[in-house]
Amino acid sequence: MAIEPDDDALATALLARQRRALAKAITLVESARPDHRLRAQSLLDRLLPHTGNALRIGISGVPGVGKSTFIETFGMYLLEQGLRVAVLAVDPSSPLTGGSILGDKTRMEQLSQQENAYIRPSPARGALGGVGHQSREAMLLCEAAGFDIIIVETVGVGQSETAVAAMCDVFLLLQLPNAGDELQGIKKGILELADLVVYNKTDLDPRAAAIAAGQMRSALHMLRPASPHWQVPVLQASATSGDGIAEIWATLQNYRRLMQQAGAFDERRKQQAQAWMWQLIEAGLQERFRHHPAIQAALPQALRQAADGTVNPATLAALLLDAFQR
């Protein structure tokens, strides 16, 4: 579909780094309305040549780890380096539980007032493609609007971390130096996703932080590294005092340089883009399947028969698939 004149003007304004245009464009890609989806696609196609120039940093950690304060301090530091910083949120809260975990409460008060920072709260849920789909497109819009760093944050719940790792160049896991927290982090399988582990709030109890960091290093040594070019470092920081923030940025720059030299940086993005396409295809197939009139008519009985054990699930699946393509 060709881009509408209004949306073309929107694209031009966004490329001119106008905040209102960016906000409006993100609202468009977040919309689940079919006509909005078509317009969003045309807009993204128009802007795609101007994307890809930012460093995409995923940040996760359980509630209470101090994520907002960390991103505020880290973001302010990046601004001081002359960089433009956008912060997006991927919220794993389900339609069932309702509210957003990342919330609408006033967060990152200082950062949000800066000219060169842009903070976007969590999108509404329920659109095609599952957790993170809208954030991925919002990320591209921020890149087209000239941001150098995109921080995508999420909490350590559900599949949101996998979604964030699948759209970022580097995944930073924030940890609390509490006894037992190591295990909590490990249990969800997110250590495999982490390119960098940072213990936050280490000023509260430096000794506990050092012990926790040591345990984490041991745990990381037991995992197969995600990349042969990178051994996951474990750093310590205090977002309130600012300690360790410069080292984290230096480490991220080092990561980018090493991965780029190895060709792994671009390779990861290529694989992410293809995986994203497949994810949307899978979601689209299921969407079309579930909304097909023949399926809607036959599905309730099939689910009942599967549960009752009166018909083999494989038989039911075959019948439904045939009804879908008849």
Place this chain on the structure above:
Amino acid sequence: MAIEPDDDALATALLARQRRALAKAITLVESARPDHRLRAQSLLDRLLPHTGNALRIGISGVPGVGKSTFIETFGMYLLEQGLRVAVLAVDPSSPLTGGSILGDKTRMEQLSQQENAYIRPSPARGALGGVGHQSREAMLLCEAAGFDIIIVETVGVGQSETAVAAMCDVFLLLQLPNAGDELQGIKKGILELADLVVYNKTDLDPRAAAIAAGQMRSALHMLRPASPHWQVPVLQASATSGDGIAEIWATLQNYRRLMQQAGAFDERRKQQAQAWMWQLIEAGLQERFRHHPAIQAALPQALRQAADGTVNPATLAALLLDAFQR
């Protein structure tokens, strides 16, 4: 499709508990040939009323944990209780790596010679429905052939454990009492699947086993229990001496009784059957998508464009989905 006369005779022989009929039927459900799939479906539909009476026990553990010896000892103990025991394997080895991890080497020599035991090695891979599809249908066939206990074994690699947990009434995780093994078990997220954890080979170092079991109990307490009706026990056993085997069987019987009283036993099976149907539908949709002539023609370029970043993956997904249903 109506069942063929030959397959009807096969069903009758299987219901009469003839081993050769069971072996032949399993070979049929393991086949990926479309005509075999249709015949297998008719056969399963015919036999379905005679299934569901066994206790389905999933057993997993990393290579070296002594799984074969444990199943041999445990299986012999069950035979002594007058039970008929079938052992199936779900092998996560990929088509890429080739060989089977569970292997064709002589395993469970004693058990395999018993009249009331049936051991089936891993099926060949690559059929519709992903890891475990064939084993699920083989399990139903074993139930129709009058086996009281179906043991489904797998190794702690890939998605095979999730597949096995999704087809069994109870999931038993075998662990080695080694330092650090706790973490290895946890990292793959299988602790959440376990209904029972058993430390094997505890006769080698009883003190290490007691410590490891204690650490495991602590770790389990940090996880949300999979069922409100059951706190996952941590037991110790030696498959070579037979120590602990009787207690494991008593625990499994207790589990079945408690879950049945709570209605959770049947509920789990109902959910598993529906989830299985959905899994086959998803696999079928993808299969049909990938084999569609329009998709085969357009896919290589789409993958290239996604990787190059020249077209937005969402646009490519929408184009391919439209081509599929045109």
